[in-house]
Amino acid sequence: MSAVKISIIGAGSAAFSLRLVSDLCKAKKLEGSMISLMDIDEGRLNAIYNLATKFVNEVGGNVRFEKTTDLERSVMDSDFVINTALVGGHRWMEENRKAGEKHGYYRGIDTQEFNMVSDYNTFTNYYQLKFFLDVARLIEKVAPNAWLLQTANPVFEGTTLIARETNIKVAGFCHGHHGVIRLVKALGIDPKDVDWQVAGFNHAIWLNRFKYRGENAYPLLDKWIEENASNWRPTNPFDDQLSPAAIDMYRFYGMLPVGDTVRNGSWKYHYDLETKKKWFGEPWGGADSELGWAWYNENLKIMTSIIADIAADPNLKILSIETYERLFEKYGLPKEMLSEAIEFVNPSEMSGEQHIPFINAIVNDEEQRLVLNIMNKGEIIKGIPEDVVVEVPVIVDKNGIRPEKIDPPLSKRVVKFYLYPRMVRMEMALEAFLTGDRKVLEEVLVRDPRTKSFEQVQAVIDEILDLPFNEEMKKHYRN
């Protein structure tokens, strides 16, 4: 048994924190561990503390908690730090987006070629990148042996920034590769017989290896497309793994885009709502349309209320299905969402988040295969510089992270047409952030197909920097 201290920064993100608590309760070799829950929002912090305590009491786990609004106290002497904070929350992102739309930038100025994911802001994300570096530098000072599990977005920009600028041990975490499981389920084949690899950048990964019982499994996908693609309908805005957009990208690039990569195509799929509906299905047009994102925000609000209800009412058991059935009825949520919403209730299965398996592998030397974001040292992906973070399958044990050989390599089109331009966006975002040079922000927009004049570029940047909460960002970009 090896007890560790795990600090969760932004722990008020309750569903995520509960998944980690639930996973930790199932990791018997980590018994006695302590989770330090840290958030600047005391209300959210108290709610997650109550819920986590309730959960452990009900399940009988051996996990301790502390709660704090003090970042340094939380990070101090931690073995693992998980950063999932969103500075300014979804409201700031919405306001930035609104200002962009007012000046002709549909879905905001952060919605760029190969970067359409709504919560993956790169250019208005000054506060998020600054906070990432603050946390990393604090780790250097008060917990220099700790691992940082970078979970908050933008994972690609953020993990690259931290790995370049600090000396801490860092890896980026995302669950986007679960798209492979959705694909395998749709094809009706047994996941145990599937040999797969994905590779690329975060939210930009591609199924480079797909074998079923030792044979190339792409022909099974081709057959599915022929027989089923025309009848495909999404069950929710995020259900896009086999959407027309995914299939079109597969046809062009020669490999299937996986997970959020499908949201990150070119403007071909995103010009306007009608275009989005054509490629991501009716009625929402995918997660990144005005309708899909409204659906997401509405459900997020309801889930937050459900979680607050459970935290506040001692009679509502967190592990009881009846609790959720009752609250789903109260908030008018469809029953189909029940299983996804309450995955942490399942006492036997892990949530699918990779954090606790990673910690267990490092601490207890129990080898794990995960998909992580790490520096491209040794050119794991050929053709990508070694100081850029890539998302690849890795083996983790007490010696750390060992990337798998990417075999077969990514197609030439994926590397040159998709990863190269996405990498340039990342470099521009980091250059803007590190230098405070407004001209870099301008240059990004000059290259944006939605831009009609340089006056438009100046006007939108001014409007965003003039938003009251962007005062500090405005000072940063005064040159």
Ligand code: NAD
């Ligand atoms: P949220 O706003 O619901 O929660 C974020 C929490 O961060 C809030 O409780 C907030 O109070 C807290 N916070 C804000 N500023 C803070 C600070 N300075 N110090 C400590 N805590 C602070 O947001 P969310 O929807 O839960 O998303 C959080 C982040 O995680 C986003 O960047 C999102 O894109 C990312 N995310 C990542 C993955 C992944 O798999 N990597 C999956 C989902 C979401």
